Amino acid sequence: MSEVQPGRVRVRLDLSYDGTDFHGWAKQAGGKRTVQGEIEDALRTVTRSKETYELTVAGRTDAGVHARGQVAHVDLPAELWAEHREKLLKRLAGRLPKDVRIWRAEEAPEGFNARFSAIWRRYAYRVTDHPGGVDPLLRGHVLWHDWPLDVDAMNEAARALLGEHDFAAYCKRREGATTIRTLQELSLVRGADGVITATVRADAFCHNMVRSLIGALLFVGDGHRGPEWPGKVLAAGTRDSAVHVVRPHGLTLEEVGYPADELLAARNKEARNKRSLPSAGCC
Numbered sequence: 001m002s003e004v005q006p007g008r009v010r011v012r013l014d015l016s017y018d019g020t021d022f023h024g025w026a027k028q029a030g031g032k033r034t035v036q037g038e039i040e041d042a043l044r045t046v047t048r049s050k051e052t053y054e055l056t057v058a059g060r061t062d063a064g065v066h067a068r069g070q071v072a073h074v075d076l077p078a079e080l081w082a083e084h085r086e087k088l089l090k091r092l093a094g095r096l097p098k099d100v101r102i103w104r105a106e107e108a109p110e111g112f113n114a115r116f117s118a119i120w121r122r123y124a125y126r127v128t129d130h131p132g133g134v135d136p137l138l139r140g141h142v143l144w145h146d147w148p149l150d151v152d153a154m155n156e157a158a159r160a161l162l163g164e165h166d167f168a169a170y171c172k173r174r175e176g177a178t179t180i181r182t183l184q185e186l187s188l189v190r191g192a193d194g195v196i197t198a199t200v201r202a203d204a205f206c207h208n209m210v211r212s213l214i215g216a217l218l219f220v221g222d223g224h225r226g227p228e229w230p231g232k233v234l235a236a237g238t239r240d241s242a243v244h245v246v247r248p249h250g251l252t253l254e255e256v257g258y259p260a261d262e263l264l265a266a267r268n269k270e271a272r273n274k275r276s277l278p279s280a281g282c283c
Contacts, residue, residue, distance in 0.1 A: 008075040012108040013055070015039070016068045017100040020140050020249065024063040025070075035061075038100055039092075043074065046091040047084050058114045058256040059121050059205065064248030066141060069122075069255040073114040081107070111265025112258075116272055120184060120257040122201040125214045125250050129222075130194050142195055143250035147222035151190050154198075154221040158186040160231030161213065169233045169240060170213055171206035179206045186213065204271075208245050215244040 004010045023032040027040070040052050058071040084091070085105070092102050111117065127143040128134055134144045164182040171179045185201040198217070200210050216230040219242065233240045259267050 004075055007078055009078050009081045010073050010075050010108040010112060011081060012104070012106055012112060012114065013039075013072045013074065013102050014104040015070050015072065015100065015102045017066065017070070018140065019061060019064050019066045021099060022063065024065070025057055025060045035067075035100055038097060039072075039102070042092055042095040046088065046095050047076075047080055049080065056114050058118050059253055061251075061253055062208075062248055065251045065253070066249075067253040070253055071114045071118070071256045071258075073108055073112065109261040109264055111261075111268055113264075113268045114256075116268040117258055117264045118204075118256050118271075119259055119267060120201050120203055121205060121253065122185075122199065122255045122257070123205075123210050124252050124254050125198040125200065125210060125246070126195055126252075127198070127214070127218070127246075127250055128195045135193075138195070140249055141252065143247055145218055145222065149196060149218065149221035150223070151188050151196060151221065153223075153227050154188050154217045157217055157220040157227040157230045158188065160228070161186055161234055165234055166237060167206060167209055167234065168237050170209050170216070170243065172208040174207060177206065181206060181209070188217070210251060211245045211248065212243050214250075215246045218246065219244075 017035050019035075021033065022035050025035045027034050027037045036055050036057070040055060043049075044052050053074050053076055055072045055074050061067055061070075088105050089102060092105075096102070125143075126138075126141060127145050127149070129145050129147065129149045131146075134142045162183050162185070164180065166180050167183075168179040173179070182203045183200075184203070185199055188196055188198045190196045198214055200213065213230070216225075216233060219225045220227055220229060225242070233243060258264065
């Protein structure tokens with residue numbers, strides 16, 4: 001639901017979490033531990049509410065994926081928000097488990113929707129090829145790849161994937177959902193500590209897209225495929241069994257971008273339209 005119901009206030013939440021012990025963001029049947037479930041339970045407890053107020057999130061993360069700059073919204077009764085707004089953050093900090101934190105809770109501008117108003121999401125994937133493995137203090141956030149990686153070759157391969165494409169070859173299909181996305185940035189840098197950080201930014205992502213893209217680039221980096229291969233896979237438009245979905249713990253949602261306040265409502269509406277690529281051929 002996008003429209004704020006009469007008598008309610010839309011509240012934007014900025015949050016982060018360590019995804020290691022979560023079964024992803026979204027609530028699931030069977031009592032599995034999820035980020036959404038923990039926050040909704042904590043919110044109900046600290047506001048002493050009988051009702052559970054459902055969160056809408058910018059990007060649903062999978063099991064094991066982390067977030068540093070996740071954004072969600074929740075519509076609260078105006079009187080409840082007025083009563084709790086000043087002490088809500090501190091009370092949530094006392095109630096939430098230590099692997100999820102809310103850093104900001106503020107009334108959202110008119111037209112804001114955490115999911116549909118977003119114009120981009122930026123993820124980072126971290127991997128090391130150090131022959132000794134991963135720093136024990138980083139083991140929950142960095143993948144170990146046991147072949148030396150050529151970052152220049154990976155960046156060359158990445159350039160062919162930029163722009164608006166049908167990323168069906170890199171997505172787990174969902175019935176009725178489009179796989180057309182605009183990949184705005186895909187670049188890799190090796191840090192002084194030897195950890196390679198891939199920055200991946202797009203208007204939106206389909207299921208497993210980032211982890212599949214990284215899997216393809218790792219095959220290029222370790223010499224199993226040439227730099228042209230990921231582009232050929234994209235053009236083929238079908239899943240390639242050689243593209244591995246890398247493990248989730250190296251992935252972090254770093255930031256979500258939104259337009260200026262006066263453009264939020266228009267973006268909210270635009271993002272709900274099902275996308276298609278321009279037709280090929282003349283005219």
